[in-house]
Amino acid sequence: MLKKLLQSALIGLCTAAVVLALLPLFQGNSNLFSRQNDDLQVVSYASAVRIASPAVVNVYNQSLQASSLDRGLSDNGLSNNEVRVNNLGSGVIMRADGYILTNRHVISNADQIVVALQNGQIYQAGLVGSDSLTDLAVLKIQAENLPTIPQNKQRRVSVGDVVLAIGNPYNLGQSVSQGIISATGRSALGEIGRQNFIQTDASINRGNSGGALINTAGELIGINTLSIGKDSSEIAEGLSFAIPINIVNDVLKKIIQDGRVIRGYFGVESQIFYNNEDQLGLNQRGVLVTAVAPNGPAYQAGILQGDLIVRFNSKAVNSPTDLLQIISDTRPGTVVEVQVERLGQLLNLPVTIAEYPTVG
Known part of the structure; x- marks a missing residue:
């Protein structure tokens, strides 16, 4: 019995000695088993957004109407007009000298097209040309040294890639939504279905049309164009579409060259x-x-x-x-x-x- 008591006492003394020896280490780092938040790896797409977002603009389709208060001429001989926003969307600066791509339906029947850059500058844009088949339009503003989004023609777009849609939904201001590529080569989507759409589940709402679809490297891979179910009673979640960058660049080149796309x-x-x-x-x-x-x-x-x-x-x-x-x-x-x-x-x-x- 005495032998067992001595063994127990010895084990207890050894345990106490080990604890006393390690106590300074625990006191010096109270978070040994609970890491600081700064040490945790956070998944972020901030760098991609920082690269791409300055080149995404707000596009406003405006009409000029005679003032309801005075339909005649003002004292200076000019007509009194009211400006009404008919439609809103987004656009992407494709060239530093002021060429911007948006959707054709965004600027359809506009008396005036206004482009707002993310740095606060506002320009009146001219319509260079549009293409009904791809629903793309090219605008031009009088500006130089504008930001553009990088492209990588060698990088393959694959199903499962994480993508970000940048635009101006409901005129709330520039917003970013995230999703994955659900499919490529989508077609047969009605009147504008000849092209090969990129399908994604990133949210595209009214105002996002014409905005940028980028990858996580901040590279432009498409122009957002539509979302099924947004304008009808049928609700379709996660079905958004973008025009691939190879088609976008081809249309851009042809419209700048000829004012239209000759096919x-x-x-x-x-x-x-x-x-x-x-x-x-x-x-x-x-x-x-x-x-x-x-x-x-x-x-x-x-x-x-x-x-x-x-x-x-x-x-x-x-x-x-x-x-x-x-x-x-x-x-x-x-x-x-x-x-x-x-x-x-x-x-x-x-x-x-x-x-x-x-x-x-």
């Missing part, structure tokens, strides 16, 4: 990419023609519904989207050779590309 027109419809072994045992790949526009270039060349477009002007056809882009980039009046498969036979048909009809 080639072929006159067929298809959403189907065909890949199958044909009657000759060949593994044919191409776009299946589902409809032919009456009196269009394809119709006049003899292309029929059900034909499989295999090659277009010596280029292999990889998808309906690729074919659409090739046609769009072909200058109107150009004669191209289109190879189609029909009932197991390969036919080469010359087609004169027309200009895509103006919409609206």
Whole structure:
């Protein structure tokens, strides 16, 4: 019994000695097991926003109306006008010399377009041109050395990437919403559905249209354009869309050059990419023609519904989207050779590309 008591006492003394030896360490760092907040890693996109936000502007679509108090002329001979904001949106400074991109629907039917920069400067903008098919418009303000958002053409946009939408929702002032890329290559979204939208769940509300969609490096990847369900009784959460930067840059270049976008027109419809072994045992790949526009270039060349477009002007056809882009980039009046498969036979048909009809 005495031996057990001595062993217990010895263990207790050893434990006390260890505690006394470590006590200064605990006193010197009372947060040994509870780290200071400053030591915690915080996930933040502040640097990306800091890079991109100065180049995102507020856009106001205004109309001039005769004053309700005096519809005639004032004492100085000038008409008394009231300014009414018809629509609001956002825009992105694309060039330091004052070229700004926004959505066409933001500035539609405007008597006056006003652009407000984030540094407080306000400019009246001129409309360089617009494109109904992509819902893009190019504005110009008289300013120099403006901030722009960097772009990285080598960086691939992938589903799952974190993205930030910057704009002016409901005229509250510049705001940032965060989401991920839900899909790429989205099309068939109604009248403006020919392009390949980036789909995201970042919130896009009234006033965000024309604003910037950026990645977490602060690089511009698209122009925000619409959100399904915002203007209807049907509520659709997390379905927002942006126009990819490659399309944006192409439209910007063409509008600055020609005042409008000149596209080639072929006159067929298809959403189907065909890949199958044909009657000759060949593994044919191409776009299946589902409809032919009456009196269009394809119709006049003899292309029929059900034909499989295999090659277009010596280029292999990889998808309906690729074919659409090739046609769009072909200058109107150009004669191209289109190879189609029909009932197991390969036919080469010359087609004169027309200009895509103006919409609206």
